[in-house]
Amino acid sequence: MPRAHREDAVLSTMQDVPLTVTRILRHGTTVHGSSQVITWTGEAAPQRRSFREIGERSAQLAHALREDLGVDGDERVATFMWNNAEHVEAYFAVPCMGAVLHTLNLRLPADQLTWIVNHAADRVIIVNGSLIPLLAPLLPQLPTVEHLVVSGPGDRSPLAGIQAQVHEYEDLIAAKPTAYDWPELDERTAAAMCYTSGTTGDPKGVVYSHRSIYLHSMQVNMSESMGLTDADTTLVVVPQFHVNAWGLPHATLMAGVNMLMPDRFLQPAPLAEMIETERPTHAAAVPTIWQGLLAELSAKPRDVSSLGQVTIGGSACPPSLMEAFDKLGMRVCHAWGMTETSPLGTVARPPAKALGTDEEFAYRLTQGRFPTGVEARLVGPGGEHLPWDGESAGELEVRGPWIAGAYYGGAGGEELKPEDKFSADGWLKTGDVGVISSDGFLTLTDRAKDVIKSGGEWISSVELENAIMAHPDVAEAAVVAVPDDKWGERPLATVVLKEGASLEYAALRDFLTGTIAKWQLPERWAIVPAVPKTSVGKFDKKVLRRQYADGELDVTKL
Amino acid sequence: MPRAHREDAVLSTMQDVPLTVTRILRHGTTVHGSSQVITWTGEAAPQRRSFREIGERSAQLAHALREDLGVDGDERVATFMWNNAEHVEAYFAVPCMGAVLHTLNLRLPADQLTWIVNHAADRVIIVNGSLIPLLAPLLPQLPTVEHLVVSGPGDRSPLAGIQAQVHEYEDLIAAKPTAYDWPELDERTAAAMCYTSGTTGDPKGVVYSHRSIYLHSMQVNMSESMGLTDADTTLVVVPQFHVNAWGLPHATLMAGVNMLMPDRFLQPAPLAEMIETERPTHAAAVPTIWQGLLAELSAKPRDVSSLGQVTIGGSACPPSLMEAFDKLGMRVCHAWGMTETSPLGTVARPPAKALGTDEEFAYRLTQGRFPTGVEARLVGPGGEHLPWDGESAGELEVRGPWIAGAYYGGAGGEELKPEDKFSADGWLKTGDVGVISSDGFLTLTDRAKDVIKSGGEWISSVELENAIMAHPDVAEAAVVAVPDDKWGERPLATVVLKEGASLEYAALRDFLTGTIAKWQLPERWAIVPAVPKTSVGKFDKKVLRRQYADGELDVTKL
Secondary structure, three states: OOOOOOOOOOEOOEOOOOOOHHHHHHHHHHOOOOOEEEEOOOOOOOEEEEHHHHHHHHHHHHHHHHHHOOOOOOOEEEEEOOEOHHHHHHHHHHHHOOOEEEEOOOOOOHHHHHHHHHHHOOOEEEEEHHHHHHHHHHHHHOOOOOEEEEEOOOOOHHHOOOOOEEEEHHHHHHOOOOOOOOOOOOOOEEEEEEEEOOOOOOOEEEEEEHHHHHHHHHHHOEOOOOOOOOOOEEEEOOOOOOHHHHOHHHHHHHHOOEEEEOEOOOOHHHHHHHHHHHOOOEEEEOHHHHHHHHHHHHHOOOOOOOOOEEEEOOOOOOHHHHHHHHHOOOEEEEEEOOHHHOOOOEEOOOOHHHOOOOHHHHHHHOOEEOOOOOEEEEEOOOOOEEOOOOOOOEEEEEEOOOOEOOOOOOOOOOOOOHHHHEOOOOOEEEEEEEEEOOOOEEEEEEEHHHOEEEOOEEEOHHHHHHHHHOOOOEEEEEEEEEEEOOOEEEEEEEEEEOOOOOOOHHHHHHHHEOOEOHHHOOOEEEEOOOOOEOOOOOEOHHHHHHHHHOOOOOOEEO | OOOOOOOOOOEOOEOOOOOOHHHHHHHHOOOOOOOEEEEOOOOOOOEEEEHHHHHHHHHHHHHHHHHHOOOOOOOEEEEEOOOOHHHHHHHHHHHHOOOEEEEOOOOOOHHHHHHHHHHHOOOEEEEEHHHHHHHHHHHHHOOOOOEEEEEOOOOOHHHOOOOOEEEEHHHHHHOOOOOOOOOOOOOOEEEEEEEEOOOOOOOEEEEEEHHHHHHHHHHHOEOOOOOOOOOOEEEEOOOOOOHHHHOHHHHHHHHOOEEEEOOOOOOHHHHHHHHHHHOOOEEEEOHHHHHHHHHHHHHOOOOOOOOOEEEEOOOOOOHHHHHHHHHOOOEEEEEEOOHHHOOOOEEOOOOHHHOOOOHHHHHHHOOEEOOOOOEEEEEOOOOOEEOOOOOOOEEEEEEOOOOEOOOOOOOOOOOOOHHHHEOOOOOEEEEEEEEEOOOOEEEEEEEHHHOEEEOOEEEOHHHHHHHHHOOOOEEEEEEEEEEEOOOEEEEEEEEEEOOOOOOOHHHHHHHHEOOEOHHHOOOEEEEOOOOOEOOOOOEOHHHHHHHHHOOOOOOEEO
16 A cells, blocks of 8 residues: 655655557657558568558548547447558557557457447447458447448458448548647556457456556567567567457557568468568467468478567467477567466566576476566465465466456456456456466466365366376376365366277276376276367366266266 | 546556566566675675575665664665665665665765755665765764664774764664565655756756656666666676666666676776676676776786677767777667666667668767657757757757656755756756757757857857867867857857967868858857866866856957
8 A cells, every 4th residue: 555655755756657558659650660560461562561651540540530430538449350550550549549449359259259349339340351251240239330440452242231331441541630639648548458258257358558558568578578679570470359469569669670460361371471571580479370380381491580589379389399490490489478467477588597408498388487567476275375386386366567457347247256357455366277486487287267176285187187198098088176075176087098999997097106196196087988179179178077967977986 | 638538438457556666676586586696895706695685685674774773654765885785785675665765976075965965864874884984074964864874894983973873784684584564655656866966056856766767677678778688697887876877776686687796896907807707798887987998908808708788878988989899899889868867868779770781880879769768859949849850959858757857855956947957848858959860869969058059040069169179280179158249149169279289260260161050150269278177077168158258268259
């Protein structure tokens, strides 16, 4: 709590200047006015737009939104767009005029998208022409949407007859002034929002402030994080609708970093081509994109030597992928975060002491080290705070100026209570279980909801699964918590055998002894034909728990 | 101004977490707990203290200050110290307990030091034993000082019989707990203060907030600025009493950078020795230190190959010095700032487009480029804002979250009014005149008070001086503004001839034609035996102006 000041208190004599996206825009479009946003077009030449032009067009867009579409301060303007220059323009025009940029995730199923647009009450959607086929079918269910602004190539005909007014982006901004008298905003004003589609309950809206975006951008540009400068070009594969493309559009304007934007050309072949011809020095994407690129490069070698640094996040990077990229001279750097953390939570740059040692690769496989802006603690099964000893596993809770402390309009639906996601003293419960080393490196081991709480101790389902899957006769294994009278919860191991294999449970249990502590060994076993999966291919443990509760599984107790 | 929110406004859902020095301390002493502060002792082994130990000893110091010395929130604790580990401990203990660290400049004359301690009403001074001879004579004039805490070697006897209580630093903290329940502070709380001894009026107190220090530290660690990480060791030659050693102690704790502290061993020989043995990768100091080191290295070569990056500020770095350092593999990076700017104002990293070209060196000789945190504008003689065209010269005004907007206890004495230092809309008037290129690089040409305001245009005194001093018969030249009925002001050139030389004024004036615009050529000339100098060796133009006004100079008008 702020302390009361004494009568003879010394007051700071610093200027009270807000940290705003507007400040980033003003800086990036003047000091770094000649840096570029390069958008892939699939044609011979990409589109090149200087930061100065981006600034002028952002001003034009703000005029159009305000004067033609009546967008007022605090209103939501949604985008349904690929990564491209116009999307960057919206990134700055909307927050700087005082409104809120709402990026829509075009990979979501129709029912979730509809729910989100209605929950946010978006009045304007800026949409890429090539995405009209995805958006048009939803429009009848989106009563708050009054204006569609269409940018880039694509058939407009599916929009015929819709209730919302349709505008062409270029026509709308063409005659507008290239300067805008941006309002001086309070730094805690909402700037952008993004919904996270958790596995529990409805989507939850995270609303970033001007302050949080500004501070996050500084962190991204610190040498310990991505640390890019105007000598860099970053290939932004991570979508702009995915946690603000990990903060890159804001951070790059701040530091003058050139942005290479793939638009809709996210297939391995065009990605390899844009790396070869535009020579980015950095790229950011989820592992699957890199797996595809790797296959492409071995089928058709390209000169990717410019790409010295590759940031991988979204899910853990397999060691084999990291090694393969290392061999190509592309240094992979792991990062961890979530929509609620803006997303920079940790970055896995090995500590100086590990450089050149056997430990270096192990450090790079962790989720990474916390920056000053992200305070972390591990909370054990009994609510106690655990030491950073690399061994004590607990749920990760984080606190900081770019970490969510609530959701827009409350928590996410009826299934989720605020206390499930935020501690009483305001920390975010990440739902991830892991350990932290004494030097602040995070290793995640499980999701909190999948951990087995047995007699006041935690058993990692992932660790058990990996140990069981190491058996030569096992194809797949999923471990879930099931109720137990004595211990509260105990693990149930469900196993898929390899074709033609047969196995004694007792033998499997014996196999685990040595790698798994005795008290963690499952008593309950079931052989299943297949592990149920979610739509994105993850184990669907909810289904297994229900099947167990309903007595559908044939369980053997040892 | 913050806008009123609409009823359906979207509020940010971000946590409201203050940016405090305490957060830096907590981070640096855990995540970077094994990084070190290395203090030179003049003996075989330097003192090595891990950040973890620094944190524990900071807690002990805070307990001692609070419990034994009664220091309360908002009180001033002064330091009269070299750069060393104990000074770093005070840097964190004092602000984190809620009090204000006041670093005293031990190079100031006795009367200014006395004035400053009394103005700040310091109640405690932490002093290095080796500095007692400097401080003891002042104590009878320092009635607010109740406690002296003495650290490190040095004769204590000059303190016998003084009114303030004398404590030994190590005794005071020895039995205290190594943890402190740091209060949660408002980020706008005062954290540290520093007086600037301008040439006009009394010293002026600049008070840094927790917020300003936090943001400044992030900026120092951005790749575009110093960009150090835990793989670096920085040799902090710039004194901790000189604008917080350019923010390095805070920035290094944030990023885990090792600090190499020279204590009182600031002579070229020990500096060369500590570079050779401790192998710092970065160093920061004013040009004179580097001139001395360069002479030392040519007299006695040392292995200084570790030192890849050298930050030079305080005054402009002569091109010859920059070239000499380049040859030794020490890349000089120019930076500009002042006490009022925390001090990071600009850093002269050349833009990517200039790397490897002839322009690169020219960019490195500018004061540098503004970061996002420092907005800049040039104000012309008539108060108009000038373009960033690399040609229009105006007074530099800056605005940002780590820039002063006032002075402690008002302006600096009777001679200075707030409007002399701050614009009506709150920008700092730097008192420097220069030009800004279209890509945001600042080149300073003069001090505003030395510029000649002639008929609504500005004439740079420095430019005229350099042109006159290029004449083979001229040893030195100083140009000052003198009143003129027609033009308001006109330049007066005072010239020191080389021994045995004689010169016609008209010939000298002709010599300037071609390099200096005709309307800028001085009509008034005086040959003087020597240019009057201030105590730090700068031209004392006040004396020249007075001598002219009093008719003491023998002036020829052409």
